[in-house]
Amino acid sequence: MKTSKALAWLDRYRPRSLLTRMLLLTLLAVLLAQGISTTFWYTTFRAQENQGLVNSSRNLAYSAAATVRFFKSLPLEYRHIVLDQLRNMGGTRFFVSLNEMEIPLKALPETDRKTRVVQAVSDVLHERLGQNLPIRVEFVAQQDLRILNSQMKITDLPPSWANYALNLDPINPPVLVTQIEIAPQEWLYLASPLPAPYVSLEDTALPRQQLFFIVLLTIFLLSFIALMVRWQTRPLRRLARAAREMPFDDDRPPVPEWGSSEVVDVTRAFNTFRDRIRRYLKDREQLFTSVSHDLKTPITRLRLRAELLEDETLQAKFEKDLQELDLLVKSALQSVKDNDIYENMESVDVMALIDQVTEPAAGTPGKVTINGCPLRRYRCKPLALRRCIGNLFDNALKYGERVTIRIEDSPSELILHFEDEGPGLDPELLNKIFEPYYRATPCAPGEGLGLGIARAIAHAHGGDVEASNRERRGLRLSLFLPRNPE
Template sequence: MRRFWMRSLTGQLIALMLLTLLLSQVVFYFINNSERDRTMRSVRQDEFLARAMAVARLVGSTDASVHSEVIGAANTALSRYWISDKPPGDPRDWQQRARRHLLRAVPTALDLKAGEPEANLPPNPRLGENDVPVQEGLAWKPVAYGTGSPSAELLDLRAWNGFGLATEVQPGQWLNAVFAKAEPATLSSRYYVMLGVAALVLSGIAILAARRVGRPLRHLTVAAERLGRGEEVPPVPEAGADDIRHTAEAFNRMQSRLRRFVEDRTRMIAAISHDLRTPITSLRLRAEFIADAETREPMIATLDEMQAMTEATLAFSKGEATTEAARDIDLSALLASLCDDLAAMGQDVEFSEEARMPFRCRPDSLRRALRNVIENAVRYGERARVTMQRTSTGLQMLVEDDGPGIPEADMERVFAPFVRLETSRSRDTGGVGLGLAIARSIVRSHGGDITLANREDGGLQVRLVLPSDHRG
């Protein structure tokens, strides 16, 4: 899961879009809340002033005996009205009185008419006693509401999300009004549902976009991997966005140039090797007529060696020029078959059987590389013990012998073409020095490598490593 979100193109696009959605929602939330609060506060202030000034005009135009009924009819669950014989005075003291009115149940107009002592209008349901802070920095602000309305003092109670008002309705009589409506800070469930729907839609868009971008890239990755293993690769489809299409075009051009370069080099080596056969044969025929045996025999031996090298080079060039199709095989079965064939020919070869190991390769080419390594082990180390195992990074084959080993300084030099550490140069004790060079070339063309190491108990260990992700 971590690999998906951190390394895959689809995961990164989904994460980027969800992060963009989250940031946009946060910004939209604050902007929308600010605008909504400003608009709602203005509307509430107008409604509060309209209702309070209407109550003030009614109280001012009626007899004091009905003021209680008027006040009872005006009270609501979120607002309270009361009459005092003093001006509002200090805003903090007035707010404390307003707090007590808000947190006290009051009778309604119906209760008052019926003469019932019980009050059925409960305290303000949105403000508990601990949730009604006393606001600092309060100040009365004169306000007039319409023609004919008495002048009033307005108090902005932001901490309560409300307002306070005091106005003189008759000489010595002041009408006080307070409104408080604390809104919950949590968002509605509908908002979370819509946010989840938006996230799903954006995730779907991200998946489609990632597939559109990732499909050509996957084709390009597979083609590059197969080309690196020496397989014949058809041109990559040049489709998609301009950047991806240009990349595919560049890859196809590179592949064509590499193929032409390899073919030209192979043809040149094959031509040189072929052309050398005629003068070498001519020189050998002339050497046969030399009467002095001491001169004739070394010369013929040298010409034979040159001819063997030429033939080996020509065979190698022909093998390189032949393009073998890659296919899936059981590498364990291939190696077991090769070891059985060599053992049947009288060579001391042992193979430790392993479980089935599927592998995509050019089997004839890989068999040739393995044969060169195993035959070298038998030729120079008397016997070959072959094992194969799966590792965390791929497949590993070990070929061990009981020979004298190789000096550390020559570990890399033996992979060079025509290099032989055996100094007799006799065909009976070794080849022409192309075996390990061919083997490493083939293994590297499959994405692997060959390394040498001397064993602590004597002998040489050849390690062939092939990548496990070889399916293209």
């Protein structure tokens, strides 16, 4: 049940026009191509950036190791003098201090890039200073950075002390803090921001320029494809309109053969097809006209001869047979004329057509009931559709006395249901009633051509007429008319 609902939903909302399908396919192709290329580019870019960050951090570690060796080489009484000179005059890329203990720090969250950098710095320091020397390497945010034995914040120091080594504005990168125990109860404290341009330990996202380029390229391609498809499908829309209207009058020129070679071939085939149908209809009309004219003469002659018969009973039989023959000829000609309606397509008010058909019977209360209303006008052959609706209504009124016309309209289809309260039909006869000269009730008036003509007119509009029994009592004739795009 869920599968069928999902399939129905997909069928309802799937793109139907060639323009929409081409745009969706182009968008999918662009997103797929950009996704693949961006993935390779981003992977390479991130690998190069990570390698550059590690190399810069290693160089920073080499400088830190040189600074540690320099302080270890100084006599104890000179170390604080050198520290004061560095704080007041600069001369190193680190903020340096000597503390009695390791200062606890609030480290930044673990990331892949942070782990790589910390490992690279630790490896260089252990390589240059020895494996047994206690070394602590960690990254700290600026607002959490604490220095000296009192664990004061960097913002509490005089600006001149920190500006030489920790000038963090405006990018505010994380600070690499290295604490090394160079002697008992003597920890050398080194702090330095990440070197530019590597100012973040987070995995970098796509640059805004790259995202802007992808969006701009996608919009350009979709606009270009939309213009190209509309230009290429214009002949197809003209051909579809001509096929729906299918004019057979000799004054209408053929459809212009314009467009790509495939569209030109289809248009030429359509023009040839229309000419063949026009010639066929013209030959058929001439044939029936000739047959009608040729049959009238012998029928008239037989009537004259029948009047000369002395046997009145035999004369009556001849007269009855001749009347039936004359009726068959007239019915055949009428059927051809009703089906061959040479008129142009127009946008009409279907409700007005229904009112015209039902007006003679609408004077009797309860005889005709109309439920619903068309949402908009319908493009059709007006006289043909009026005859189709009239035949269906007359049939329902003939066998059911009271008729209910239900109108169902949607963007894709217009449906008219003619429901009577008659006896209904056997299921095996529901399709047979559309055959010429078939009458469900032989004694009923008419020649049995109305429903067949109604179905032929519906087929000419791309629709159909179907018969079904109502649940309780009566017959339902449903006229399905597709709504073609304007």
